[in-house]
Amino acid sequence: MNIASVIVDVPAKQTDKPFDYLIPEQYKEVIVPGVRVNVPFGPRNIQGFVTGLKTESNFKKLKSIAEPLDLTPVLNPELLELGDWLTEHSLCYKISAFQAMLPAALKAKYEKKLILAPKAALNDLPEEVRHLFAGGKEAKWEEAVEQGLIDTLKKVAARGLVEVVYQVKDRVRKKRLRHISPTVDQSVMKSQFDQLAANAKGQRVLIEYFLQHPEPVELRALLSSLSISQASVKGLVKKGILGEQDLEVYRDPYEAREFQRKEALQLTSAQKDAIEPVLSSINEDRHEVFLLYGVTGSGKTEIYLQSIQKVLSKGQEAIVLVPEISLTPQMVKRFKERFGDLVAVMHSGLSAGEKYDEWRKIQRREVKVVVGARSAIFAPFENLGIIIIDEEHETSYKQEENPRYHARDVAIQRGLTHRCPVVLGSATPSLESFARAQKGVYTLLSLPERMNQQPLPKVELVDMREELRQGNRSMFSSLLFEKLQDRLEKGEQTVLFLNKRGHSSFVMCRDCGYVINCPNCDITLTYHRHKEQMKCHYCGFEDIVPAVCPECASEHIRYFGTGTQKVEEELNKLLPEARVIRMDVDTTGRKGSHEKLLNAFQEGAADILLGTQMIAKGLDFPNITLVGVLSADTMLHLPDFRSSEKTFQLLTQVSGRAGRHELPGEVVIQTYTPEHYSIELAGSQDFDRFYQQEMVARKVHKYPPFYYLSLITVSHEELMKAVSITEKITRFIASRLSQEAVILGPVASPIPRINNRYRYQCLIKYKKEPELKSALKAILDHYQQESASSTLQISMDLNPYILM
Incomplete structure (x- = not known):
């Protein structure tokens, strides 16, 4: 038997394990680890990731995989392993780890549909619902809802005539454009050219062009460059000389920009000293973490560029992480000018389609360098030679929702696997990184002066x-x-x-001091003048500014x-x-x-x-x-x-x-x-x-880098529930940890209510607590049933950057 182990797209404790599925004979060449599949799970079909293959299972009756969603794996063996590490490191579900590594276009979208039962005919249905199935055996759920037919359909379903199904809908939309190319050889084209009428100027120009350039060309570009009409193309297509086909093209966010290639700059002596250890680490395929500490304007980017040049000369690849807000056009320009089309760019300013296309360039090995924000750390390269994190102190490298990873930790883990250097650069390193450099865990490289000898301002x-x-x-x-x-x-x-x-920042009454808060969160509303409205940046609530104070009816409303x-x-x-x-x-x-x-x-x-x-x-x-x-x-x-x-x-x-x-x-x-x-x-x-x-x-108050932190946040629609559960969790944690650990809580979060949910937390400070992870897992196990059936939410952050 050919059996696949599949992690299914159901982020829950009970489903956080591989499920066994039979591989249908026709798919056995395609279904390999790392491929996405469509599998039956309970009453519906859902997406899953194949994590392994085997020939035996402990279960007698196995369902079969419905279909593969990919022809080649979207997760390579290293990324599958990294998913295991991420799950353990951040206590997230395996499915969350895998999905964090992929562009949004590859995440499943589910479509709810109504289908006629196998033995049912259209005439068996009540007249008022037949029109829904007019196009065949399927109907759209949304249409039934809009027309108020759900109650009727419920009765029809009870008679076994209709079923509700969920279909995995692939979000991927590849961009295709009409291309034109010759369908005959050059000798036939030449003889056709001689037979053309003297007034068929456009067709003459076309044949002359394709005699010189026989490869397919995009239709609009062809018409524009040759200044001819579409009729000329249609004429030759009709004669069978040219053919039309829709070919896939990449959505390129930078296609309108021209980048002039630039050579490497002459390094200063300080830059040479700083780059030397990095280059030797690249040459020796040795993993080492460097902290490049250089003042603003000291030429850190040039060190990145020349290190990457070395990596490319060895046939390897590079990841460069830049904080989202400083992924400025200037930064992209410098990399594109040096490495041209070998660079893919990934950041939130791109459309979902553009991100997907950039990701595929990486997966197809058409590029060698990726410059991107946090999630680019998961770029599917297979032969990494260097990972660079610019402005390494930036808090945006920490993801605040599951999986709660820090890009620096993932970079170091991938660097270990690929035996390559990781360079952390900053003019103001994080205290944790600088402390590690002082202790020799990282190698410190310094650039104390600006590159052009300019003084600091x-x-x-x-x-x-x-x-x-x-x-x-x-x-x-x-x-x-x-x-x-x-x-x-x-x-x-x-x-x-x-x-x-x-x-x-906020709107206040000058007579009684009333400040206008969000009704769903314990936070003031922010005033935005161009829309003349107040907005909550936590739950999205919006309201107009009142003409009079809601408390005392005064007209003295003031913006502070x-x-x-x-x-x-x-x-x-x-x-x-x-x-x-x-x-x-x-x-x-x-x-x-x-x-x-x-x-x-x-x-x-x-x-x-x-x-x-x-x-x-x-x-x-x-x-x-x-x-x-x-x-x-x-x-x-x-x-x-x-x-x-x-x-x-x-x-x-x-x-x-x-x-x-x-x-x-x-x-x-x-x-x-x-x-x-x-x-x-x-x-x-x-x-x-x-x-x-x-x-x-930090030492006095027992904070990083002297102590590690873990934060448990409990949220519930009922205040007393949030308080009592946090109290129980705090007592349990205290019983499992040593006397050296400091446990703060239970205490209301700095923003105690968001979106009508009360938030309480427990902060743990510790140096070494071997029991901590098992204690946290035990808490998640204990409350997972309640979390699934009520409004309780428990989140755990093993390295919190925001305590709000």
Whole structure:
């Protein structure tokens, strides 16, 4: 017997294991590990992944696989193994691990249909439902619902005349375009050419073209390049000289762009010292983790490019991870200019079809380098020579929903398998990575100076409390306003950074102090001026701004806080002559808008670029000489032990946008807490001192890198249920762990209610707890029945980055 072990698309504890299926004779060559299959499971058909083949099963009666969904595996043997590792590492279901590795187009979509029972005829059905099956033996479930026929159909189904089925619908839509090619050999074409009438100019041009280029060509491109009509093509198709066929083409997000090939740059002596150990690791096929610690503008990207060049010369492949927000057109451009069509790009700005096509280029080995955001770490390469993670400190490398993996951990695991180096690059490394480099777990490589000998920008801190005392109620300090005017006069550009989106943070009544909250979450609503509405960024609730206070009926409704739209308005009042480009989630939502805005700024269409986090990374424009940070304290007061670290990193990164070329740069940081060490040391760009000071705080409070963390979050529609279950879990955990472990909880989450679900949590700090994973699994096992049948949800994060 040929039997396949299949992991089915049902993310639940009971189904988190391989199920045995018979392989039909006609599919035995196709069905191999890593292929997706359509299998019967209970009353319906669902998608599954083949994880292994065998000849015997412990079960006597086996169902057969309905059909394969692929001709070649979508998961190679290494990725199947990685799925096992990810399941153990993050306590996720196996199906969740496999699906995380694939583009959305390959995830199953299920379609609910009604079918006539095998022995039933159309005339057996009541008249009012027959029209649903008019097209044959199937009917659409949605149509029956829309027409209010479900009750009738329920009775019909009870008589055994109709069945409800779920069909696996493949989401993949390959793009096909009409192509034209010759169907006869050159001698026949030549004789046809001689027989053409003198006025058949278009047909003459066509035959001349195909005598020179016999390969298929896309119809629209052919008509455009030869300036002929479709009638000429149709004429030759009718005569049997040319043939038409629909061929698959890739959706290329960069097809309209031209990239000029650029050669490698001359390395500085510091860059040579830094790249040397990486190259020797590549040459020796040796796994090693490097931390490339270089100030902003020190030339880290060139080290990445030349390391990849070495890998390609050995016939190997490379993965480069870049945080989503800094996957700027500039970054893509540098890789495309160096490696041309060998580069695939994966990020959220692409359509599902474009992502699928980029993924297939990798799978078909048509490209050698992938540049992408977090999920690109699962690129199906089989001969990896290097993995690079740029801006390794970025929290976006951690996935916050199942499977809760960190791309850095996956990179190191894949690096071990492929015996290749992993390079982590940053001007502000995460404390964990820097501590590992200090201990020798990672190899530290340093680039202490900017590449072109340019000094780091001069940074000035402005105490906004002092500005208020002097009567300045504007959101711009007098120093920043002065410098903005100066840059306008000189024709130089400015970047203004605000760590928020929207117009105002919240809406409040000035008479009674009532703040308008989301009705579903314990969080204030954010005001967005361009739509004149308030929005919850957790559950999506939207509402219009009330004319009067809902509590006291006062008309004194005021908008508090500072959002990008509000800053833009203030700029227009203070500096009406300034041309401003605003970049935030609202203005870059449409496809390609991010690139258009940056290109406009680069071409000098604006004097000021105003934006949120997305402008903090990767910008390298020669004319930027001033960076203004409007509110440095925003992140500092969040209930997050990493808030000081994130503040320091962000301020340092933003400051690094100024003065990267010939013109010197200046930075003005506005703050209400200039004495805080993260702001003060970001001002002097002193990472080493910040690291030492922050490490003291982490040690005292028992946080990473001195302790590991695990976070258990319980959510339920009933408050008391959430509290009591969290209490039971906390007691159980305490009984299983050693005295050294610190258990905080049960306590309400910093945002205690989201989408009408109450959230309680338990935080575990520990150094070494061999029993922890088995205890966490026991909790999931114990509550899985309740989770399936009620509104209880339990999530576990073995390396939490966000404690909200």
